[in-house]
Amino acid sequence: MNIKSLRLIHFRNFDNVEFNFKENCIHCFYGKNAQGKTNLIESIYFLSHLHSFRTNTLSSMVMDSQDQMLVQAKIESNHSMSDLKVVVSNQKKHLFHNNNSIKKYSDFVGILNAISFCPDDIMLFSAPKKVRRNFIDMELIKLSKKYTFTLSRYNRTLKNRNMALKQNELDVDLIDVYTSQMIEDEVVIIKQRNSFINSLMAYANRLYPFFSREKEKMSANYITFVDIDNIEENIGKSYENTFDKDCLYKMTNVGIHRDDIQFLLNGKDINEVASQGQKRSYLLAMKLGLAQMVYEKTNQYPILLLDDVFSELDPYRKKELIHILPKNMQIFITTVEKVDASWFKNRSVQFYEVQNGMVKEVTQ
Incomplete structure (x- = not known):
């Protein structure tokens, strides 16, 4: 995949x-802080995810004194071309693919x-x-239409079940219908999330020795509300056991909407044992x-955006x-300082100030 x-237009400090x-090229942007380096890669991320990695406020991405912005790109993907465009106006996103209006975010992301x-x-x-x-969800949404559909349906059903629980007179049969649909969706979601985490850590562990001079091992636990063995039966029992609590609190107290991931370094919680440098690595x-997972699933690499990636690496590791x-x-890649061009031996590279x-x- 290539941009x-x-x-x-009117994106942050870029007026027009x-x-x-170039395809398959490293594009290296350098300059002092607050000049627009990160803004540029933020725009690419925004076009991919429809949100920023820096802010949840759309208006903060619009240039001062302007009331709308545009981000547009021509994309090469598996030897075909696409034109993507997002116009933000009046705090709303207007999406276009090949000049056709797209109504559903899931059809664009x-x-x-x-x-x-x-x-x-x-x-x-x-x-x-x-x-x-x-x-997890954002990466799986980009990789699996089935996951996107299932997660969206689960969230709608969860909302409906919670609304049913808030009624003065409970419709138990209706709640059971919602519960059955949630169980069906949760089986799919839990399996895909767990598989994703296991695969991701397997790929990451091949790379981690490069960043760590010590023999450290990465791992992660997907923490859900049931034992994954005999998953459908276990989810059903969990809802049966918490039904009275759900009625009391008028909300669904268990489900994949409360799951978590625990990241481990040498078998211990990363928050308890890792330095900032270790966390970064x-x-x-x-x-x-x-990125490697995406390549093996889609037969093409994603676009990689590395913001200030060199700041805590020594010269040898940068190279x-x-x-x-x-x-x-x-x-x-964005960087405050110029990068030695000799480090890019046998690589296609473009430098920008x-x-x-x-x-x-x-x-x-």
């Missing part, structure tokens, strides 16, 4: 710019598959468990492992990181 061109990018790494990502480990569920290994990045992947929303291609 052939990118157009930004357009870029053309994943057309451009971008994976990002940024320093704040280490908050994943200490954030509320909803953040870790969203991490752990996370980077996960993101690169995720070696470049060497382990797949050659047939389009990669966008970013200054106050202006981007200039440079040679090194």
Whole structure:
């Protein structure tokens, strides 16, 4: 997968710019802080996920004094071309694929598959468990239409079941119908989430030794509300056992909407044993492992966005990181300092200087 061109209008500090990018090339953007480096890769991420990795507020991405913005890109995917466009106006997203209006977010997300790494990502480990569920869900949504449909249906059914529980006169038969549908969906969701985590850690462990000089092992536990063996029977019993509590509190107290992931380093919770540097390395290994998972499932690499990835690596590891990045992947890197061009031996690379929303291609 490659971004052939990118157009930004009133996005952050980019007024009206357009870029053309080489396929399977490392695009390295450098410049001082607050010049727009991260804004550029944020726009790509936004086009992939329909939200930012920096903010939950749409208006903060719109240039000051403007009331709308546009992000548009031409994408090459499996030898076919797509035109993606998002217009944000009056706090609403308007989506277009090949100039056709798209109404459902799920029909848009994943057309451009971008994976990002940024320093704040280490908050994943200490954030509320909803953040870790969203991490799994977003990646599975991009990879599996069945998962997207099933999760969407589960969330609707959960909402309906909670509404039914809030009625003064309970319709037990209706609640049972909702419960049966949730059980059917949860079997699918739990199996896919658990398989995803196991596969991701297997891929990440192959890469982690590069980042750690010590012999450390990554692992993760998917924490759900039932034993995964005999899963359908166990989920049914769980709802039976908590029905009285659900009626008392007028809400569904068990389900995959409360699940979590525990990340481990050498068998211990990463929050208890890992330094900030170890967490950063752990996370980077996960993101690169995720890219490899995508490749093996779709036969093409996603777009990789690496924000300030070199800041805590010594010169040797900076150089070696470049060497382990797949050659047939389009990669966008931001850095405060210029990077030694000799590190990119036998790699296609373009360098850009970013200054106050202006981007200039440079040679090194």
